[in-house]
Amino acid sequence: DAGITQSPRHKVTETGTPVTLRCHQTENHRYMYWYRQDPGHGLRLIHYSYGVKDTDKGEVSDGYSVSRSKTEDFLLTLESATSSQTSVYFCAISERAGGDETQYFGPGTRLLVL
Amino acid sequence: EDKVVQSPLSLVVHEGDTVTLNCSYEVTNFRSLLWYKQEKKAPTFLFMLTSSGIEKKSGRLSSILDKKELFSILNITATQTGDSAIYLCASVNTNAGKSTFGDGTTLTVKP
Numbered sequence: 001d002a003g004i005t006q007s008p009r010h011k012v013t014e015t016g017t018p019v020t021l022r023c024h025q026t027e028n029h030r031y032m033y034w035y036r037q038d039p040g041h042g043l044r045l046i047h048y049s050y051g052v053k054d055t056d057k058g059e060v061s062d063g064y065s066v067s068r069s070k071t072e073d074f075l076l077t078l079e080s081a082t083s084s085q086t087s088v089y090f091c092a093i094s095e096r097a098g099g100d101e102t103q104y105f106g107p108g109t110r111l112l113v114l
Numbered sequence: 115e116d117k118v119v120q121s122p123l124s125l126v127v128h129e130g131d132t133v134t135l136n137c138s139y140e141v142t143n144f145r146s147l148l149w150y151k152q153e154k155k156a157p158t159f160l161f162m163l164t165s166s167g168i169e170k171k172s173g174r175l176s177s178i179l180d181k182k183e184l185f186s187i188l189n190i191t192a193t194q195t196g197d198s199a200i201y202l203c204a205s206v207n208t209n210a211g212k213s214t215f216g217d218g219t220t221l222t223v224k225p
Binding site for chain 2: 031033035040041042043044045048050052056058059090093100101102103104105106108
């Protein structure tokens with residue numbers, strides 16, 4: 001599992017409230033990613049990071065912001081949650097060794113916005 | 115815009131059958147293609163492919179990439195009920211390893 005944890009694992013919130021999801025890794029990986037997974041849409045990239053304080057947008061970044069103040073933590077914030085943001089959120093890291101690369105996923109966070 | 119298309123979207127087979135899952139891609143600055151298996155939790159890594167024509171194999175699963183025709187296949191031989199899952203493929207480009215995922219193929223293996 002490449003030492004990735006996500007918190008919380010489940011959250012129910014109301015429309016209009018801010019929500020922050022945390023991804024924590026213990027193996028000093030440079031690249032980290034946030035995805036959301038919805039039925040019929042597969043996994044879609046929200047934001048990614050290529051180092052401390054270095055982040056960029058993915059394909060579905062509207063309504064989300066991220067921060068990475070230290071290597072091990074990558075935070076995803078929904079500034080004002082909407083029902084369309086009900087989803088399963090996965091954090092991932094990219095591991096590269098000897099020309100090979102893979103992405104490992106965290107366990108996921110199920111978010112329900114009422 | 116990068117695009118990955120998987121087919122079929124779903125497949126039902128019986129134990130012992132062989133299946134072939136398809137993944138085609140259109141990616142700017144392609145670096146690699148990844149295959150994952152997802153059961154009722156996070157995706158787990160199966161294969162990474164970067165070179166055409168070189169088969170990757172793990173037990174009953176194998177995969178190959180064709181960079182000229184821009185597709186990859188995942189083969190599963192002698193399927194078992196434990197192979198039932200969603201199989202995802204993703205293209206990775208050279209920009210910070212950004213991945214684009216297909217919608218997945220849902221495989222159901224019946225006893």
